[in-house]
Amino acid sequence: MSRAIRRAVAFIESSFAQPVSLATLAATAGLSVSRFATLFRKEVGISPHRYVCLVRIQHAKRLLRDGVPPCEVAAEVGFFDQSHLGRHFRRAVGVTPGHFVASPEARLS
Structure with a gap:
C-alpha cells in the first residue's frame, strides 16, 4: 500500500466518528480528489466511503x-x-443491530 493511502487509512481509523469528506482524505494523502479515489479503490479494493462505513x-x-x-x-x-446505523449495519453484517446483539455469533465475530 502506498504511503499516501496508508496516511488516509490511518486518518480514517483515527477519526471515523467525525464526518469525513473525500476532499479531506485526498488532502491528507496529498493527492487530487479524483486521483485519490482511483488509487484508494485500486489499493484497498473498495471506495473510501465504503471503507469509512466498514x-x-x-x-x-x-x-x-x-x-x-x-x-x-x-x-x-x-x-x-439509529436508522442510518441500521441500514449500513444490515448491508455489511446481514442482520440488524438488534438481531446481532441477540445472536450467539455476536460474541464470536
Missing part, C-alpha cells in the same frame, strides 16, 4: 457487544441516527 461498523459491533444501546452506538461511531 470501520464504523467494526466499532459499532464492539460497542453493541459491550451492551451500549444502538441509538448511542450510532452517535458514537459517526452515523446520523
